[in-house]
Amino acid sequence: MNKLSWIKEKIVLLFKLHMIQLVTACLVIVGVFFAVSYQNVHTETYEIEKFSAAKETIRSPITIENVKETEKNIREIVQSVDDHFEIAEEVVDEQITYINELFEAINKIDKEQAELDDEEEELSTISDKIAYLRNLIPSNSLSEMDKETFRSLFEATDSQVRLAKELITTTIYDAYHDGIKVEEVEQAIKDAQQRLTYSTLDDTFVEALLPIVEASIQPNAFFSAEQTNEAQEQARDSVEPVMIRAGEVIVEEGQLITNEIYDELEVAGLLNDERNLYPTIGLFLLIFLIGLFLFFEMHHHLSRARLDLSKIIAICLLSICLVLMLKVVSFYTTATNPLYFCAPVATVSMLLKVLVNERIAIVMSLFYAVIGSVIFNANIAGMLNMEAGIFILFSQLASIFFLSVIKDRGAIIKSGLATSIVNILTICLFLFLSFEKYSWIDYLVFSGYGFLSAIIANVLTLGMLPFFESGLGILSDTKLLSLSSPNHPLLRKLLIEAPGTYHHSIMVANLSEVACEVIGANGLLARVAAYYHDLGKTVRPHYFIENQMGMKNPHDHLDPYQSAEIILQHPIDSAKLLKKEKLPKEIIDIALQHHGTTLLKYFYYKAKERNDKVTEEKFRYTGPKPKTKEAAVVSICDSIEAASRSLANPTQEEIEKIVSSIFETRLLDGQLNDSSLTFNELEQMKLAICETLKGIYHSRIQYPKETNMKEAK
Incomplete structure (x- = not known):
C-alpha cells in the first residue's frame, strides 16, 4: 500500500x-x-501648437468620422437647397377661361350687329359693343382694359381675331409652364409681350393686344414649406460622413498646422493619451x-x-x-x-x-x-x-x-x-x-x-x-531515417559479428512497424529501435542460438546460472554500446526495456531440475518494463518472431495460437502495465502481427529434387 x-x-x-x-x-x-x-x-501622441510647422509626417492611426466636418458639410448643402414652390394650375385655367370668354363675347356681338349697314349707326354700335362686351364678360382685369383694345378687336377681321386668340393663348400657356413667382410677374409679362411682337399680325394690332397679355399674367407659383423641408432632408441624407482613414496622411512634414488640421489630429486621438x-x-x-x-x-x-x-x-x-x-x-x-x-x-x-x-x-x-x-x-x-x-x-x-x-x-x-x-x-x-x-x-x-x-x-x-x-x-x-541506413557502423557491426541476430532484428523491425501503425504509435521509431535492440549480443554472439549456425551450443557446458547471466546481460550491453555511440535516448530505452522483467524460462526450469529451491529473481531480466507503446510493441514482436521461428510447420492456426499465447503471457506477467496500451490496441496489434506472419510464412511449391527428375525420365 x-x-x-x-x-x-x-x-x-x-x-x-x-x-x-x-x-x-x-x-x-x-x-x-x-x-x-x-x-x-501603440499610438504615439504629439504636443503640437496651432499655426506651427509639423516636425514630421503624421498619419491617422485609426479610421474615425470627423463629426465636425460632417456637420459643416450638412449645413452648407442644406443652405444651398433652393426654396420649392407649388404651381397652382387653377390660375392658368382661370386666365385661359377669361381669354376664351372675351373672344367668344366678341364673336357673339359681331354676329348680332352683322345686319347693320348704316355708317352712322355702325359707329354708335362700336361704343355700344364695348359697353355690351363689358356686361358680358365677368368682372376682372380684362373687363377694365382700355376701350382702344376692344375697339381694335371689333375692327379686326375674323381671321385676325382667331389668330390673336391662338397667339395669346399659346403665349399665356408658355408663360405659366414653369410657374410664375410674385417677383417674376413683370419679367414674364415682358417676355410674353415680346413674343407677340414677332408674330405676323400688324404692329398696331399687336400693340392693342399687349394689355390683354399683361392682364392675363399673374403669380401661380407659391412657396411650399413641405416640399422645401423634404428637399433639405434629402440633401442632408446625401451627405457622406467625412472619414479620417487609418493610414491617411493628416499633415506632411513642414506643413502649417491649421485649425482644420489641428481638429483632425484631435479627432484621431493624436493629441492625448486617452485612445x-x-x-x-x-x-x-x-x-x-x-x-x-x-x-x-x-x-x-x-x-x-x-x-x-x-x-x-x-x-x-x-x-x-x-x-x-x-x-x-x-x-x-x-x-x-x-x-x-x-x-x-x-x-x-x-x-x-x-x-x-x-x-x-x-x-x-x-x-x-x-x-x-x-x-x-x-x-x-x-x-x-x-x-x-x-x-x-x-x-x-x-x-x-x-x-x-x-x-x-x-x-x-x-x-x-x-x-x-x-x-x-x-x-x-x-x-x-x-x-x-x-x-x-x-x-x-x-x-x-x-x-x-x-x-x-x-x-x-x-x-x-x-x-x-x-x-x-x-x-x-530525418534522424531516424539516417539511423536506419544499413551502412550505419553499428548495423554493419551487427551484420558481421552476429548475422543471425541481424536477420532477427530486421524481422522484428517489420513486425513492430506494422503493429505501431495500426495503433497510431511511431512506427518509424519502433522499426529503427528494433534494428538496434539486440546490439548487446555482439559482445558474445555465439552464446545466442541464432548465431551458432551448426556449431556446438556453448551453454551445454555451462551452469544454468552462468548461461542465464550471459543472456540476461545483453539488454544492458545493448544500452551501453548505444550510449557509447551517442544514439538517441528513445532507442537506448527501448533496447534496455525490450525484455522488461520477463522470466528466462529455459534456464530457470533447467536449474529447477537440479534444485527445487531455485527462485525466479535470478532468472528474470533487470528491466525496466516497457514505458512507451513503441517499447512494448518491440518487446512483444521480439518474442513473437523468436517463437515463430521455432515452428516446424507454421500454419495459420499455429501462428495465431503462439501470438495469442505471448500476448496473454505478457499481460498476466504485468509486463505491459507501464506502457499505456489499451486492450483494444492489443487486439489490433494481434491481428496485424498475425497477418504479417502469415504473409512471411505462406506456403510454397515444393520443387522436385534433381534425382527424382532423372528417375522420372
Missing part, C-alpha cells in the same frame, strides 16, 4: 512539473508575441486567446505523451525566432515594397513538423499568420494586414502539406520547391485582385520574392535541423 502511495505521489509531482513547463512555455511565447507587436498598436489604452487592451485580448488555444493544444499532446521538454523548448525557440524575424523585416517594408513576401516563414513550419508533429505545425502556423498581420500593419492601431497574414499562412501550410513523407533530407528540398510555387501563386493572387495596375516587371520582382522566400527557408531548415536534433536531443524522422 505504501508503494502504491509512493507511485501516486510521483505521478502527481510529474504531472505538476509538466504543467509548470507547459504554462511557462505558453507565457514565454505569448509574452514575446505581445512585446514584438505592442509598438504596432492609447484601447488598442493595447485589444492586443492583450488577442494574445490571451492565442495563449489559451496554445495551452490547450500543447496540453492535448502532452497528455498523450507526444510532447516532452525538448519539443516544448523547440516550439518556444522557433516561435521567438520567427516573430523577431518578421519584426526586423517590417522595419524595411513599405507600401510599395512588401518585403514580407521574401520572409522565409516556411522554415519554422517545416522544422516544427520534423521536430514535433504535423498538427502542432499547422496550429502554430495559424498563430504566426495572425501575429504577422499585426506586425505588418504599418503601425496603424486597429488595422490588420490581411495580405501579409494570408501569405504567411499559405506559405507555411504549403511547406507542411508537401512535406508529407520524409524519406530523406531531399524531401525538405522538394517541399521547398513546391512551397515556392504556392508563394508565387499567392502573390499573383494579391496583384490581380488589386485596383492598382502593375507592370510585368512588378510581377517578376514580387514573384521573385516568393521564390526567394522558399529557397531561404530550405537552406535554413537544412542548416538548423541538426542543431535542434543534437542540441535539444530531439529524435526527428
Whole structure:
C-alpha cells in the first residue's frame, strides 16, 4: 500500500512539473508575441501648437468620422437647397377661361350687329359693343382694359381675331409652364409681350393686344414649406460622413498646422493619451486567446505523451525566432515594397513538423499568420494586414502539406520547391485582385520574392535541423531515417559479428512497424529501435542460438546460472554500446526495456531440475518494463518472431495460437502495465502481427529434387 502511495505521489509531482513547463512555455511565447507587436498598436501622441510647422509626417492611426466636418458639410448643402414652390394650375385655367370668354363675347356681338349697314349707326354700335362686351364678360382685369383694345378687336377681321386668340393663348400657356413667382410677374409679362411682337399680325394690332397679355399674367407659383423641408432632408441624407482613414496622411512634414488640421489630429486621438489604452487592451485580448488555444493544444499532446521538454523548448525557440524575424523585416517594408513576401516563414513550419508533429505545425502556423498581420500593419492601431497574414499562412501550410513523407533530407528540398510555387501563386493572387495596375516587371520582382522566400527557408531548415536534433536531443524522422541506413557502423557491426541476430532484428523491425501503425504509435521509431535492440549480443554472439549456425551450443557446458547471466546481460550491453555511440535516448530505452522483467524460462526450469529451491529473481531480466507503446510493441514482436521461428510447420492456426499465447503471457506477467496500451490496441496489434506472419510464412511449391527428375525420365 505504501508503494502504491509512493507511485501516486510521483505521478502527481510529474504531472505538476509538466504543467509548470507547459504554462511557462505558453507565457514565454505569448509574452514575446505581445512585446514584438505592442509598438504596432501603440499610438504615439504629439504636443503640437496651432499655426506651427509639423516636425514630421503624421498619419491617422485609426479610421474615425470627423463629426465636425460632417456637420459643416450638412449645413452648407442644406443652405444651398433652393426654396420649392407649388404651381397652382387653377390660375392658368382661370386666365385661359377669361381669354376664351372675351373672344367668344366678341364673336357673339359681331354676329348680332352683322345686319347693320348704316355708317352712322355702325359707329354708335362700336361704343355700344364695348359697353355690351363689358356686361358680358365677368368682372376682372380684362373687363377694365382700355376701350382702344376692344375697339381694335371689333375692327379686326375674323381671321385676325382667331389668330390673336391662338397667339395669346399659346403665349399665356408658355408663360405659366414653369410657374410664375410674385417677383417674376413683370419679367414674364415682358417676355410674353415680346413674343407677340414677332408674330405676323400688324404692329398696331399687336400693340392693342399687349394689355390683354399683361392682364392675363399673374403669380401661380407659391412657396411650399413641405416640399422645401423634404428637399433639405434629402440633401442632408446625401451627405457622406467625412472619414479620417487609418493610414491617411493628416499633415506632411513642414506643413502649417491649421485649425482644420489641428481638429483632425484631435479627432484621431493624436493629441492625448486617452485612445492609447484601447488598442493595447485589444492586443492583450488577442494574445490571451492565442495563449489559451496554445495551452490547450500543447496540453492535448502532452497528455498523450507526444510532447516532452525538448519539443516544448523547440516550439518556444522557433516561435521567438520567427516573430523577431518578421519584426526586423517590417522595419524595411513599405507600401510599395512588401518585403514580407521574401520572409522565409516556411522554415519554422517545416522544422516544427520534423521536430514535433504535423498538427502542432499547422496550429502554430495559424498563430504566426495572425501575429504577422499585426506586425505588418504599418503601425496603424486597429488595422490588420490581411495580405501579409494570408501569405504567411499559405506559405507555411504549403511547406507542411508537401512535406508529407520524409524519406530523406531531399524531401525538405522538394517541399521547398513546391512551397515556392504556392508563394508565387499567392502573390499573383494579391496583384490581380488589386485596383492598382502593375507592370510585368512588378510581377517578376514580387514573384521573385516568393521564390526567394522558399529557397531561404530550405537552406535554413537544412542548416538548423541538426542543431535542434543534437542540441535539444530531439529524435526527428530525418534522424531516424539516417539511423536506419544499413551502412550505419553499428548495423554493419551487427551484420558481421552476429548475422543471425541481424536477420532477427530486421524481422522484428517489420513486425513492430506494422503493429505501431495500426495503433497510431511511431512506427518509424519502433522499426529503427528494433534494428538496434539486440546490439548487446555482439559482445558474445555465439552464446545466442541464432548465431551458432551448426556449431556446438556453448551453454551445454555451462551452469544454468552462468548461461542465464550471459543472456540476461545483453539488454544492458545493448544500452551501453548505444550510449557509447551517442544514439538517441528513445532507442537506448527501448533496447534496455525490450525484455522488461520477463522470466528466462529455459534456464530457470533447467536449474529447477537440479534444485527445487531455485527462485525466479535470478532468472528474470533487470528491466525496466516497457514505458512507451513503441517499447512494448518491440518487446512483444521480439518474442513473437523468436517463437515463430521455432515452428516446424507454421500454419495459420499455429501462428495465431503462439501470438495469442505471448500476448496473454505478457499481460498476466504485468509486463505491459507501464506502457499505456489499451486492450483494444492489443487486439489490433494481434491481428496485424498475425497477418504479417502469415504473409512471411505462406506456403510454397515444393520443387522436385534433381534425382527424382532423372528417375522420372
